Amino acid sequence: MKKNTGAQLALYPAPVLVVGAMVDGKPNWTLVAHAGVMAHSHVMLSMVQAHYTNRGIRENRVVSVNVVDASWLKEADRMGCISGSKTDKSEAFAYTLGEKGAPMIDTAKVSIECEVEDIYELAGFDNFICRITGTYVDEEILTEKDKIDYRKFKPALFQFPTYEYLETGDILGACMKMN
Numbered sequence: 624m625k626k627n628t629g630a631q632l633a634l635y636p637a638p639v640l641v642v643g644a645m646v647d648g649k650p651n652w653t654l655v656a657h658a659g660v661m662a663h664s665h666v667m668l669s670m671v672q673a674h675y676t677n678r679g680i681r682e683n684r685v686v687s688v689n690v691v692d693a694s695w696l697k698e699a700d701r702m703g704c705i706s707g708s709k710t711d712k713s714e715a716f717a718y719t720l721g722e723k724g725a726p727m728i729d730t731a732k733v734s735i736e737c738e739v740e741d742i743y744e745l746a747g748f749d750n751f752i753c754r755i756t757g758t759y760v761d762e763e764i765l766t767e768k769d770k771i772d773y774r775k776f777k778p779a780l781f782q783f784p785t786y787e788y789l790e791t792g793d794i795l796g797a798c799m800k801m802n
Contacts, residue, residue: 636780636789641699641716642668643687643726646679649713650726654703656781658688661752666737668751675707677749684739685723686753689731691779693790698730699779700788723756732761732776 640655653676657669666688670677680686691699702712717729721736728734737753744750760769764776773791780789 632783636782639691639696639699639779639781639788640668641689641691641702641728641731642670642676642680643689643718643728644676644679644685645683645724645726646675646707649711650716650718651676651679651707652702652712652715652726652728653707654699655688656783657748664755665740666735666753666755668753669745669748670751672744672747672749674749680739680751681742681749683724685721685725686737686739686751687721687725687727688735688737688753689728690733690735692732692777693779694732695728695730696779696788721757721759727759732764733771733778734759 637656638658640658641652642655643650643652653670653674655668655670659667661667668686668688698715702715705712718726719729721727723736723738725736727736735755736757736759738756739751740754741752742749743752760771764772766772774794777791780791782789
């Protein structure tokens with residue numbers, strides 16, 4: 624028997640991301656776990672409105688989504704503990720500017736550069752609707768067909784409400800081929 628536990632979000636775990644944007648001419652980074660796929664061409668980033676990074680995203684309309692794995696999880700976690708409005712985070716990571724001008728973290732094995740198409744405000748959150756303009760992937764984790772091999776790249780996951788990080792695990796089966 625199932626118990627109704629109320630209107631709680633139960634779509635976790637979710638990928639751990641560090642979002643990057645230029646703010647006043649310098650890169651700023653923040654930890655994000657509320658993100659989702661909207662289509663094959665779009666993602667949505669849901670960020671608390673008070674984040675300093677939001678200002679740069681709103682002004683420049685470009686953003687990077689850097690997917691975290693265990694190799695730099697500690698540094699990524701720190702980006703959620705300090706505010707860019709109080710601490711200069713511009714030198715937290717070596718970075719490269721994408722073609723649209725979004726700062727992308729060099730140690731991230733996967734970085735996605737996006738242009739913001741729309742912003743939907745909801746209950747203290749800015750929800751950035753972003754069109755993917757480029758996905759930059761470390762060649763070590765690519766298959767022969769230039770697809771990400773998730774057996775090699777194991778993104779970190781965030782679990783709410785326990786506030787714990789997990790690592791992706793074993794393959795359970797092939798989608799639409801389990802019959």
